[in-house]
Amino acid sequence: MYHTFKITITGQVQGVGFRPFIYGLAKEHQLKGAVLNNENGVVVYLNTTKEKVNNFIEHLLQKKPSISVLQSHKVEEVEYTDFKDFSINISQKKSKINIPLTPDFAVCDQCKNEITNSQNKRFQYAFTTCTNCGPRYSITSKFPFERAHTSMNSFMMCDSCKSEYTNPSDRRFHSQTNSCPECGVLxxxxxxxxxxxxxxxxxxxxxxxxxxxxxxxxxxxxxxxxxxxxxxxxxxxxxxxxxxxxxxxxxxxxxxxxxxxxxxxxxxxxxxxxxxxxxxxxxxxxxxxxxxxxxxxxxxxxxxxxxxxxxxxxxxxxxxxxxxxxxxxxxxxxxxxxxxxxxxxxxxxxxxxxxxxxxxxxxxxxxxxxxxxKFSGDQQLILRRSRGLAPNYLTVNSTYNKPTLAMGAHLKSTFAFIPNANIYVSQYFGNLDSYDVSERYTATINKYISVFETKPNVILVDKHPQYQSTILGKSLAEKWSTQCIQIQHHKAHFASVLGEHNLFDSKNKILGIVWDGTGLGDDNSIWGGEFFVYQNRNIERSTHFEYFDWIANNKMAQEPRLALLSLTPKKFRNNIKYKFSETEWKIYIKILQNSTLKTSSVGRLFDAVASLLDITDINTFEGEAAMRLENCASRYDKKDYIDFLQGQTYERIPTSYIIKKVFQTISKDVNKEKIAASFMYTLARIIINIAKKNNFKIIACSGGVFQNAILVSYLMQFAENERLNLKFNRKLSSNDENISLGQFFYYKNIKN
CATH class of the missing domain: 3.90.870.10 (DHBP synthase)
Incomplete structure (x- = not known):
């Protein structure tokens, strides 16, 4: 006696050829039923026995399309339906969308072969796609994923393409982006x-x-x-x-x-x-x-x-x-x-x-x-998460049911939206100082609200009151009468790594290292060289790089020579006077004398060393000094590094002392490649020494500084030697792109 079984499959299963795959598998197993997309993923109905449905699922899991990602599957017996054959049915949507948004896929080898075959109808056709490749997220207006919900809806398939689309033996069977030179994109x-x-x-x-x-x-x-x-x-x-x-x-x-x-x-x-x-x-x-x-x-x-x-x-x-x-x-x-x-x-x-x-x-x-x-050995370092990687953060989060919008940071902006059992981290937008970037960021948030038909109950923002993401978040919270919660920038960074590696339930205390350029601290200083301890769902700041003067506002991040001036001990100042005009020198010395704002920024420490080594004094793009300093260090191929702190640990990391030691090393005619490499070696040793001194076994690192492949390579070598467990951002960038998801992880998991 046959029964009707309903199989619900969640994950990245729409726009990846999953329904045609299920159709073929059902035919192979000689089963009757139907498959369709819905708001939760893919639903399969089968008339069969319990034993055969289990066998079907086993084969499904073994043979699933390579570009699909399965998060869960559930089988339940439902009221019997007398299916006459197996069919692909039109998508149904009975409630709000609760599926990952399928990313774009690069052109596949089969399509490449077709466009080079002069006998093929798609010869040299520039928009050749199939169920395994082509744009998805970038052309989708709403979900479930059907042609009618994409920009391809403007192009009516010709008879030849329709034949492919409806032919179960064709590889473009139910390919929603199907087109050819006769009916396609011009x-x-x-x-x-x-x-x-x-x-x-x-x-x-x-x-x-x-x-x-x-x-x-x-x-x-x-x-x-x-x-x-x-x-x-x-x-x-x-x-x-x-x-x-x-x-x-x-x-x-x-x-x-x-x-x-x-x-x-x-x-x-x-x-x-x-x-x-x-x-x-x-x-x-x-x-x-x-x-x-x-x-x-x-x-x-x-x-x-x-x-x-x-x-x-x-x-x-x-x-x-x-x-x-x-x-x-x-x-x-x-x-x-x-x-x-x-x-x-x-x-x-x-x-x-x-x-x-x-x-x-x-x-x-x-x-x-x-x-x-880029890579440091086999360690992947994401610098920008966008096409092909965004917007899904594929993890099961079905226990959380309070819709949340995390607004992220300012310079490398993203937002994270959690309207259902999935997490969506937007593509990279850029610097929200730009009106056009801010408009794109805002418009995309509104699109997500529309697609998921859900407004957030909670909006999370950075503590910096002048971040455009914070301003907009507060405005939306007021507009929607929604709770708005501020989360400190570097704690969000730390939480992003803890969340990526599922460490919130860890019984071990975890050392958090967050090094970046800027972020407003709890004491209203500019943080950026932070050491945290995570234990029992609490994050506490344990130490940091010694404060130095933050001068000239945003200009300090644009001119490495200003970071150097701030960090240079008075007895060495004349050594760098040539980097300024007489007027500039007088102005900046006066500003320095009257400065009250302090920073612990390791990003600015990198800038200072780059300027001191005459690598660059003015950044023409964000992060230029750090990038060129890393490039300089990469040219040093020996192992006789200098530890500028000589293995000593301090209550506060002596920032200006490191600069002093670099000055002294330069005076000994040591080449700049060795000094640059030694600077990064010293920073890696600081982390390892603090971990050893305080009996940490797990170290979690985040912040833009950890996009430096040389620093990461040293750190991995030392950690392996000391049997320490290192964790980096792996699905997210370590820079401010991870702040949005870090805000959510912090809000969901941290008590303080």
């Missing part, structure tokens, strides 16, 4: 005066390739937003792009046709190769192998590493393979603004930057920058 090539250059679809990309080879800058609309592209071998055009975009030194990312060509230019570890070829297709920072092959000092000035990516979309794959060489591919925006996603905005804001525009008519609902990461 490209348009214009010059900077909005004049059409080419109309023939197959010729447009060939024309763009020729324009790039001829030294032009092209604004290309990818499926997640615009990129500014030019020839990576042409020093003059790269410099012109820098001039037009007002980006004098910040590194540009490079887009390569294939992994084989990537390996000609940079060193690629196995872990880096896995990341580069993953469905997220991020930018990966890698050491240069042959600097003479590229205009390296124009692409990444003063650095010996490059940001490398492979094509995330079919469009980019076709383009770079026509060129068969790398191109610069940097975010299509103006300085300080978010990535542009519409033709109108592109032509309005980029007409003075790009010579030509490659547009298409697929609307982008959620614009996203490319994700960026």
């Amino acid at each position: 490209l348009t090539l214009l010059n900077s005066k909005s004049e059409t250059i080419e109309k023939n679809q197959q010729e447009i990309i060939a024309k763009v390739a020729n324009l790039i080879s001829d030294g032009n800058i092209i604004a290309i609309k990818n499926t997640n937003g615009y990129l500014l592209c030019c020839d990576a071998n042409n020093k003059q055009v790269i410099q012109e792009l820098r001039t037009r975009k007002k980006r004098p030194n910040k590194p540009f990312a490079l887009l390569y046709p294939s992994m084989n060509i990537v390996k000609e230019y940079v060193e690629v570890s196995l872990t880096a190769e896995i990341a580069l070829t993953s469905t997220a297709a991020p930018i990966v920072i890698l050491p240069v192998k042959h600097p003479k092959k590229l205009a390296i000092n124009t692409i990444a000035p003063n650095l010996n590493q490059l940001g490398i990516m492979l094509p995330s979309s079919t469009l980019l794959h076709i383009l770079v393979n026509k060129l068969n060489s790398p191109i610069v591919a940097t975010s299509g925006n103006i300085h300080g603004s978010p990535i542009i996603s519409t033709q109108t905005d592109a032509e309005k804001h980029l007409s003075q930057v790009a010579d030509y525009f490659l547009h298409h008519d697929l609307d982008i609902q959620f614009p996203q920058d490319d994700s960026v990461l």
